[in-house]
Amino acid sequence: MVAPYVVVLESTKACDLACKHCRAKAIPNRLPGELTTEEVKSLVDDLASSGVKLFVISGGDALKRDDIFEILEYSSAKITTALSPSGSRINVEVAKRIKDTGVSMVSISVDGPEEIHDEFRGVRGAFKMAKQAVDSLHEVKLPVQINSTISRYNVDHLQELRKTVEALRPVYWDVFMLIPTGRATKEMMITSEQAEEVMRTITKWRMEGLNVRMTCAPYLVRVMNEMGVVRPLPPDKNYGRRSVNGARGCMAGNGYAFVAYDGTVYPCGFLPIPAGNVRFRRFSEIYEQSPVFKSLREPSKLGGKCGLCEYRSVCGGCRARAFSLTENFMDEDPFCTYVPRTLRVRA
Numbered sequence: 269m270v271a272p273y274v275v276v277l278e279s280t281k282a283c284d285l286a287c288k289h290c291r292a293k294a295i296p297n298r299l300p301g302e303l304t305t306e307e308v309k310s311l312v313d314d315l316a317s318s319g320v321k322l323f324v325i326s327g328g329d330a331l332k333r334d335d336i337f338e339i340l341e342y343s344s345a346k347i348t349t350a351l352s353p354s355g356s357r358i359n360v361e362v363a364k365r366i367k368d369t370g371v372s373m374v375s376i377s378v379d380g381p382e383e384i385h386d387e388f389r390g391v392r393g394a395f396k397m398a399k400q401a402v403d404s405l406h407e408v409k410l411p412v413q414i415n416s417t418i419s420r421y422n423v424d425h426l427q428e429l430r431k432t433v434e435a436l437r438p439v440y441w442d443v444f445m446l447i448p449t450g451r452a453t454k455e456m457m458i459t460s461e462q463a464e465e466v467m468r469t470i471t472k473w474r475m476e477g478l479n480v481r482m483t484c485a486p487y488l489v490r491v492m493n494e495m496g497v498v499r500p501l502p503p504d505k506n507y508g509r510r511s512v513n514g515a516r517g518c519m520a521g522n523g524y525a526f527v528a529y530d531g532t533v534y535p536c537g538f539l540p541i542p543a544g545n546v547r548f549r550r551f552s553e554i555y556e557q558s559p560v561f562k563s564l565r566e567p568s569k570l571g572g573k574c575g576l577c578e579y580r581s582v583c584g585g586c587r588a589r590a591f592s593l594t595e596n597f598m599d600e601d602p603f604c605t606y607v608p609r610t611l612r613v614r615a
Contacts, residue, residue, distance in 0.1 A: 270556045270565075271319040273523045276352075276537060277308070279325050279339070281529055282332040284356040286390030289417060289452035291537050294328045301530045303546075305335045309342050311527065311546055316346040318552035323347045324375075326537075328529070329354035331362070337369055344370030351375070352415075356394070358401035360408065367410045375413040376401050378436065380422040380429045388421050402436045414438040418466055419446040423458045426469055430478075441480040443470060447538045448592045460605045467491040474514055481514030484538065486583040487604050488515035493579075509582060517583040521564030525555055535564055538588035541597055563598055572600025577608040 280302055283294035303311070315323055323343055330336050331353045343349040351366060355376040358366075366374060379388045382395040389395075405412045414433050416422075422429055433441050445463055448454045458466070467488045473480055475497065482488045489512055492498045498512045509517035521535035521543075531547040533554045534540060543561055544554035555561055563569050564587060567580040574585040585601030593602050 269318055269552065271552065272525045272555060273320070273519070274322040274324060275315055275320050275525050275527065275551070276324040276326055277303075277311070277527045278327060278529045278537065279303075279308070279330040279336070280328040280333050283327055283329040283354050284332075284391070285329075285354050285394060287451070288388055288390055288421075289419060289446055289450070289456060291447075291450035291452070292328055293450050298332060299529065302333075303527075303529065303531050305338060307531065307547065308339050311551060312343045312346050314546075314550050314552050318555075320347060322350065324350045324352055326352040327354065329356065331357045337365055340366065340369035340371055344372075348372050350413075353401075355398040355401040356391075358404050360404045363401075363404040363408045363410060366405075367408045371410070373411045373413055373439070374401075374405050375415050375442070376405075377415045377417070378402075378429075378433060379416050379419075380425055381432050384422050384425060384428075385432075388417075388419070399436070402438075406437065411439045412436070413440040413442060415442050415444065417444045417446050418458060419452075419456045420458055421456070423462050423466065426466065430473070434478075439479070441478070443480060443482045444484045445482070447484055447586065447588050449538045449540065449588060454593075457603075460603050463487070463603065464491065464605060468495065470514075471495050471497055479514075481511070481516075483516075484586055484588070485515075486517040486586055487606065489517055489582050490579045490606060491515075509584065512582070517579075517581075518585060518587050520587045521555075521561040522584070525551070525561075527551065533558075535560060535597075536588055539591055539597060541591070560597075569598055570600070571596065571598050573606075573608050573611060574600040574604075576610050577606070578610075579606075579608075 282298040349371050350373045352375045379385045385395040492515050526534045526537040531545045533543045543558035587597050589603050590601040591597040
């Protein structure tokens with residue numbers, strides 16, 4: 269049986285924030301059609317039995333579901349479970365309730381110092397709420413991960429971002445590079461040249477001992493190889509694209525999958541290509557048998573320079589970014605600056 273390493277559930281689209289880049293296009297109130305408590309539990313049972321290692325409950329803000337603590341407790345008893353809330357509703361009392369469910373970790377988004385974070389998140393006071401959430405989680409001794417999205421709003425403030433995150437004392441720091449989907453636009457993206465510099469900076473930070481990794485930046489595997497930090501790993505189709513010292517290739521449909529609030533299954537939350545719905549078919553069957561997922565697990569089907577690249581098995585280009593920029597999720601990723609060896613002109 270083919271199983272992803274991690275599955276993320278968009279438990280609701282309801283959220284108190286109004287982030288400029290929101291993948292979910294979150295709204296203040298819950299929508300009809302959300303998976304019910306029992307449907308989520310059935311999904312959890314299927315994930316656990318098929319060998320999924322990590323289940324992440326996200327949103328919107330999962331804490332806007334009145335059954336969230338019941339879901340977290342059920343899931344945590346079956347499979348390693350993490351929670352990714354907005355951070356706007358967590359005080360010490362809520363943090364204790366979260367911990368009592370048995371979740372392994374909570375991730376909170378922080379994108380820079382207060383002014384930058386509030387601007388990006390669309391609500392004044394968002395940074396203070398995020399800090400309160402992190403402090404409350406620390407108080408009940410629940411591990412915290414900080415997620416940061418790099419965009420044109422903060423790319424020139426990486427050192428300030430690092431200081432801000434380090435002051436929050438997370439167990440992990442995961443840095444994303446914005447993909448123009450949902451409310452995010454192409455104008456919000458950093459340039460390809462800036463992305464290369466960000467990845468080199470992150471690599472240097474890791475060499476200094478900082479526990480930071482990157483998501484939606486599959487090219488980091490190549491950058492770290494160029495810098496002599498790691499060597500590419502051969503593909504392992506039973507695992508997806510492995511993490512290599514904090515760098516991993518695109519895992520969309522290849523070690524990772526996303527379930528929307530209404531049960532629709534996607535390769536990742538940033539790649540809006542539906543592969544089925546858990547209301548009508550088990551997730552494990554969709555993941556194993558969907559032509560969309562099968563294509564994503566076959567490097568030879570990649571188009572353009574991605575298909576010719578020596579890093580295609582360990583990087584693969586960002587499939588969501590390729591889709592948003594070319595409308596073909598298997599086409600080459602135009603955001604990548606690298607020229608494969610086979611395409612270089614020899615003197």
